Amino acid sequence: MSQFARCTTSKYKFGAHISTAGGISNSVTNAFNIGCNAFAMFLKSPRRWISPDYSPEEIEKFKKNCQELGYNPLVDILPHGQYFINLANPELEKAEKSYESFLDDLQRCEQLGIGLYNFHPGSSLKADHEKQLHQLAGYINKAHKATSFVKVVLENMAGTGSLVGSDLGDLRKVIDLVDDKSRIGVCVDTCHTFAAGYDISTESAFDAFWADFDKTVGFKYLSAIHLNDSKAPLAANRDLHEKLGEGFLGLTVFKLVAKAEFLQGIPVVLETPQPTNEGYGEEIKLLEWLENYDSTKDKQEFDEKTESLQTTGAKSRTEQLAKFDKKTAKQTATKTPKKTTKKVTKTTTAKRTRKADNTDVKTETKRPKQEEDHSQDTDDQ
Template sequence: MLIGTHVSQAGGLDKAIGRGVERGCESIQIFNQSPRMWRPTRYGPDDFAAFRAAMADSPIRAVLIHAVYLINCASEDPEIRSKSLASLKQSLHVGDGIGADVVLHPGSALRGHVGEAIRRAGAVFREALAESERSMLLLEDTAGAGGTLGRSFEELQALLEAAGGGDRLGVCLDSCHLLASGYDVRTAAGLTETLDCFDEIVGLDRLGAVHLNDSQTPLGSNRDRHANLGEGELGEEGCVAFLSEPRFEQMAVVLETPGPDKRGTTAEEIAYAKRLRSRGLKARA
């Protein structure tokens, strides 16, 4: 299991590696541009080479790029879909350059039929993948009200099918989002049952990464509010379950917690996650 967190790429892509190392990470997640702006950061071959060189000399073994929050590939507005496509293509381009997979919130259907929104999103995913080479596109399960897409395994599977079902399509599961969407993952038994359900509907071969976050809000709240590990509705038991789950063993498990000062996950929380993992592995032995 490659435990890590989201880190800043400010000052250059390669700077993210050092920030991950400082926190004791084996995996990192970055934005490839400002997460709340359409304007892309233009990276070139030299940036990619510097990143790869820094990573080769580090303990970091997996990298995720989180696509920007503005993207809504399911939008009814052609301009928003066009901007979303351009931004997603840029994320995949950077992913190709540095050997990273791209995590994306699938989008939302603000009006109209959900099935039509899924078809619109799928068409954008297909086009973006066709214009990139290697990076996986990992659709993240979501939590939210209204027409938010990806709140159930059935919707995730429908999105994958709408995108063509190719082998560069996968899923990133988020522990906070699962709980808020009604999947009871607060115990090892509950997580096992949930993953069995995921395997039946989507397939564990599609699972590419995990986001580990505790939840400020309770089971089925449909509210996406991350909490520090052990300080929310998952509690230590739920976090231990994720950190010792055998089916996550070879994956990047990335924390996106607020941190004690609301400035993100600290080295201390990464160390805490590793202690919880050791506790869970001992209990399973």
């Protein structure tokens, strides 16, 4: 029996991004063995455009595992698209290649009976941003017509400039352009949110962000959460995931997540850089403990956990802060001097704190290192 028994009393669907090594059906048992109430996985290799089709036997085994282990694939499973898909690419040939892989993913979801599909919305590169948002939405509309029921879930992003979704307004614009509103949603990644300049590290900042999200996007489109701490500081525009409590976000925000009633019933999926599945099991149990946190009796233990986790991540935070400060100083030095210096302050909804240069675009469109850890066993797909 697994040391991480699945919690049947939690009101939240806490889970993690799971390996599919040996076959897509193995993701279900892997998720169950670490106590997931929801989970994510790649539908095929994230390193190749084309992967073999599922066999009828593998599809049936996946569905059987879901039924026997108590997962509803329509609402409990959140597959992640390949990182190199870019439906906003202004180069038509590349956009079409992305669309083929995107549509293949949606069709795989429907073969497995999965109702949600999450992906990075891409980048407009050096083209007109608004025009490429229309192109992105057009491909989603086209894919909806070619499929039956799977919901496309846009993820918010960590960068600025040409990346779609760093600003919540991008997500709303795409939603407005999608014809079937019942089949479009949003996944909020806590690391991406913080890196993009939206401070969620305190209770007041957390509340302000969600008020902004509801006003800009709308809670009815919130379909999932990716739960990660951030190795990089606020507004660093770096997609660097960290284990819960060890990064610049700290443990408080995850306690707030575990107490937020509006997050009940949707997948809340860990993507932290864990070397083993057991690490995810430990974090799921931490989240379940935070769900039941009682300030009258648990405050000392919470403070001790916070201090321990922050101590563990201190070296990494120091290194990343030094890199951030160096980059900021370099950017400041290359700008034309002005009569007055405008100081950027931390706000709860700091948006697009700087324009992305070509280096930023190249960096943000690459697959992040911590996300490579998720895919290390998926080439067998």
